[in-house]
Amino acid sequence: MNERYDVVIIGGGPAGLAAAIGAREGGARVLVVEREAQLGGILKQCVHDGFGLMRYGEALTGPEYAARDVDRAMGLGADVALCTFVLEAHREQEGFRLVLTSRSGVREVHARSVVLATGCRERTAKQVFIHGDRPSGIFTAGCAQNLVNVQGMLPAKRVVVLGSGDIGLIMARRLTLEGAKVLGVYEARPRPSGLARNIAQCLDDFGIPLHLGTTVTRTFGRDRLEAVEVCKVDERMQPVEGTEQRIGCDGLVVSVGLIPENEVAEQLGVPMCAETHGPIVDQQLQTLVDGVFSAGNCTSVNDLVDYVSETGLRAGRAAALHALRQQGRSLREVRCGNGVASCVPQRIDFGPECGEVTFYLRSDSDYRDVEVLFVSQGEVLARKRLRAVRQAETVRVAADLGQMGNRVYVSIAGSGHVKGEGNG
Numbered sequence: 001m002n003e004r005y006d007v008v009i010i011g012g013g014p015a016g017l018a019a020a021i022g023a024r025e026g027g028a029r030v031l032v033v034e035r036e037a038q039l040g041g042i043l044k045q046c047v048h049d050g051f052g053l054m055r056y057g058e059a060l061t062g063p064e065y066a067a068r069d070v071d072r073a074m075g076l077g078a079d080v081a082l083c084t085f086v087l088e089a090h091r092e093q094e095g096f097r098l099v100l101t102s103r104s105g106v107r108e109v110h111a112r113s114v115v116l117a118t119g120c121r122e123r124t125a126k127q128v129f130i131h132g133d134r135p136s137g138i139f140t141a142g143c144a145q146n147l148v149n150v151q152g153m154l155p156a157k158r159v160v161v162l163g164s165g166d167i168g169l170i171m172a173r174r175l176t177l178e179g180a181k182v183l184g185v186y187e188a189r190p191r192p193s194g195l196a197r198n199i200a201q202c203l204d205d206f207g208i209p210l211h212l213g214t215t216v217t218r219t220f221g222r223d224r225l226e227a228v229e230v231c232k233v234d235e236r237m238q239p240v241e242g243t244e245q246r247i248g249c250d251g252l253v254v255s256v257g258l259i260p261e262n263e264v265a266e267q268l269g270v271p272m273c274a275e276t277h278g279p280i281v282d283q284q285l286q287t288l289v290d291g292v293f294s295a296g297n298c299t300s301v302n303d304l305v306d307y308v309s310e311t312g313l314r315a316g317r318a319a320a321l322h323a324l325r326q327q328g329r330s331l332r333e334v335r336c337g338n339g340v341a342s343c344v345p346q347r348i349d350f351g352p353e354c355g356e357v358t359f360y361l362r363s364d365s366d367y368r369d370v371e372v373l374f375v376s377q378g379e380v381l382a383r384k385r386l387r388a389v390r391q392a393e394t395v396r397v398a399a400d401l402g403q404m405g406n407r408v409y410v411s412i413a414g415s416g417h418v419k420g421e422g423n424g
């Protein structure tokens with residue numbers, strides 16, 4: 001069966017749902033393809049609150065946040081294909097051909113625009129080079145979160161957590177609440193990566209120790225994990241000999257970062273950004289392949305779901321516009337200057353409707369009292385003063401760049417570098 005849509009969205013998490021809303025509001029015929037049995041993406045398993053503070057001014061749980069978008073997208077009449085995986089994606093003369101597989105077989109759909117909203121996946125113990133046996137009992141934080149919050153299982157009783165990002169901190173608290181003993185959170189860096197409020201609410205309130213400058217170097221156990229070895233690290237992140245310590249445990253929860261998931265983008269020949277590991281996009285989230293848009297965590301890893309939804313909505317609207325009225329682009333380049341580790345968008349379509357552009361930046365360190373500067377041809381086009389920026393948090397800045405040249409540099413200037421301090 002050959003089906004035709006204006007916009008096909010791959011991924012039904014918060015980015016994909018917002019894109020569906022944006023595209024339907026733009027008058028497009030929309031299909032959302034989701035490989036799981038339910039919409040909502042990773043939010044389905046995030047039962048803690050704190051989602052939607054910016055978008056709704058309320059602290060919602062992940063499922064509550066997702067439900068609002070599911071209701072809205074369904075209410076607007078988006079089609080949804082659940083338990084459906086995108087096998088192949090090809091460019092055609094006018095648009096794209098996608099090969100989808102599900103229990104009812106293989107089907108082909110054609111789309112004028114495609115929105116990639118495939119999220120990210122977690123780094124594993126192997127990717128951070130933990131030596132030793134590979135018994136059961138070693139989980140990524142997301143896997144442990146799914147077992148506890150969705151499947152109602154307690155995956156371990158004595159747990160070591162590696163990584164102090166927000167997901168690791170939240171899982172340390174969650175496992176404690178469910179009756180496990182969390183022996184400690186170990187973080188190789190000198191500072192915790194998670195939010196200060198999560199350190200207080202997830203560790204301090206439950207007496208869970210945080211060990212900075214320390215990592216897990218080895219696992220022990222034949223069938224089931226019996227112990228891990230932890231070790232201090234030097235400033236080059238190398239284990240310090242003689243500081244090894246063996247800790248008896250039956251669970252290791254690894255929370256060491258997220259990687260944008262971009263297999264479909266690669267199939268479509270979408271050029272990638274070395275800094276974000278996601279597609280290079282313009283301010284409408286259109287990649288360098290005309291008609292392919294990218295939103296949410298597959299574009300760059302976001303700490304706040306509110307930003308994910310914002311990019312999804314914008315990508316969906318622009319994808320609808322592209323499907324119904326294709327236009328040429330005049331792209332200018334955005335480059336990372338001093339203090340900036342990554343920036344989305346990396347291009348600006350400098351057309352007549354350019355106006356204010358929303359940037360999502362990551363700094364290369366923690367700084368206080370800084371200015372974000374946009375400079376082109378030696379001239380400062382826009383500046384924004386900020387009291388503090390943290391490496392682990394996305395900085396959202398809206399700027400009107402007026403008359404820019406072919407290239408604009410974004411940098412963080414006047415930086416009071418925060419050395420080795422606690423976060424917050």
Ligand SMILES: Cc1cc2nc3c(=O)[nH]c(=O)nc-3n(C[C@H](O)[C@H](O)[C@H](O)COP(=O)(O)OP(=O)(O)OC[C@H]3O[C@@H](n4cnc5c(N)ncnc54)[C@H](O)[C@@H]3O)c2cc1C
Pocket residue numbers: 010011012013014015016033034035036040041042043046051084085086117118119120121122141142143145167170258261264295296297298302303304305308
């Ligand atoms: C374990 C974990 C816990 C997190 N906890 C928090 C938190 O507490 N608070 C917070 O603000 N953020 C959290 N995040 C960040 C979170 O990822 C984002 O806030 C948000 O969910 C990202 O939305 P997304 O739509 O880009 O991706 P996702 O929510 O990951 O959704 C992507 C969707 O795409 C689908 N998909 C992927 N590839 C295909 C394909 N080929 N075909 C069909 N479907 C596909 C996936 O099944 C998934 O449903 C967490 C992330 C992870 C990984």
